[in-house]
Amino acid sequence: MPFDVVVIGGGFGGLFVAGELRRRGLEAVVVDREDVPGGVAATRVVDGQVLEPAVGTFLLPHPHLSRALAGIDVVPAAPAAARRYVSTRDRLVGLEPGPKAIFAPVLPFGAKLRMLAEPFIRPRLDGDETLSEFLGRRLGRRAGGLVAAVAARGVFAGDPARLSASSSFPALVELEREAGSLLRGALRRLRGRPKGAPRPRSHLPRTTMADVARRLAAELGDGWRAGFPVVAVRRTDDGRWRVEGPETLTARHVVLAVTPDRAQALLGDADPVPFPAAPVAVVWLGGAVDRMPIPAGFGYLAGPDTDLVGLGCLFESSYAPSRVPSGRSLVKVIVGGAAHPDVMELGDEALVERIVAETSRVLGVDVEPDFSQVVRHLPGIPQYEVGHGARLGELERRWPPSSGVRFAGWGYRGVGIGHLATDAHHVAAGIAEVGP
Secondary structure, three states: OOEEEEEEOOOHHHHHHHHHHHHOOOOEEEEOOOOOOOOOOOOEEEOOEEEOOOOOOEEEOOOOHHHHOOOOOEEEOOHHHHOEEEEEOOEEEEEOOHHHHHHOOOOOHHHHHHHHOHHHOOOOOOOOOEHHHHHHHHHOHHHHHHHHHHHHHHHHOOOOOOEEHHHHOHHHHHHHHHHOOHHHHHHHHHHHOOOOOOOOEEEEEOOOHHHHHHHHHHOOHHHEEOOOOOOEEEEOOOOOEEEEOOOEEEEEEEEEOOOHHHHHHHOOOOOOOOOOEEEEEEEEEEEEOOOOOOOOOOEEEEOOOOOOOEEEEEOHHHHOHHHOOOOEEEEEEEEEOOOOHHHHHOOHHHHHHHHHHHHHHHHOOOOOOOEEEEEEEEEEEEOOEOOHHHHHHHHHHHOOHHHOEEEOOOOOOOOOHHHHHHHHHHHHHHHHHHOO
16 A cells, blocks of 8 residues: 655654644654664663763754654753854863853954944845855955854854855845845844743753654654665656665655665666765763863864864753763763865774863863763765755656655754754645645
């Protein structure tokens, strides 16, 4: 018996799509070659320490993620999560939440004055600018370069001189399109917020991200099929799709919630559209608090004027103390990315040694961990470089939604978990509009 939809890929992107489809009354089955759901969000628990190799926190409330996680037990991050830092010229600078961040001593006075002139800069409403070009034009070279660097590294581990502003940070570009200015657009949206509406803040699951994925898969019942490696996706004579694996499934619609290269291979494309990615490693350092003193806060991102291979460091034990035993510190460092892919050639021991030295230098204290662990992500985080929108357009030209094929997951329209939930909402809405 054919299904309404077969979703290939059991990461959060695929699980969110299936959940949205079922809420809309469509029968969806998710298949994944792994034995457990969650994709890269494969939590490790070592010596009582919870290690999240991918997403570990998320902002709630969120118009689509809140619905996708309904019934999941989540808790706010510790108040320290509101404090963020940037590493610039080998010093750690704290950033106050909201507009007060402009007063942080990370930019010269002239650069701050140029930022204040942003509302008077004429908008450019066409073309595909890099993130560096877009923010440099709006905020000035110094301020725009700083914001572009920390944004690109914090979200994509990417290069702001290559990432597409409109594809990587569409909400920013939309502010200019709506109001002609980032500041005016932001103020307009603030005024449009319902009175008393709670502001989004960082949350985390009471258990682990892997447990969240298992809960979402369990909600699908027999609509979750683990250990199901798909070898091909083919069109049938009657216009349906045949998903070939340990068994053959047929459906009117198929959602490929896998990387673009794998999706195109399953569809049999001999000339695939290239989608770049950046390899990253995640390095955890843990130790007794007196041997690993860390500031209260969410963590820091590396600014553009540093030589750090650690693009960002999350103070796990500060904003998520439940992830470590009492009396211990734990940090999570994201390494490599588009800026430093060569560092991936280091072995684990050499990589840890380098990150210990870097972290000590940035924090201004001797970090002496008694625990470390490394997880490598290959090919890594998708890079929405200039032309990404055109590449997506070419995919949809070859396999238009009218054919019954849709693409979902972090390779296409957003790498954050909130973006995945929003994309799942739109993918499911498009399928439901067509019907079973």
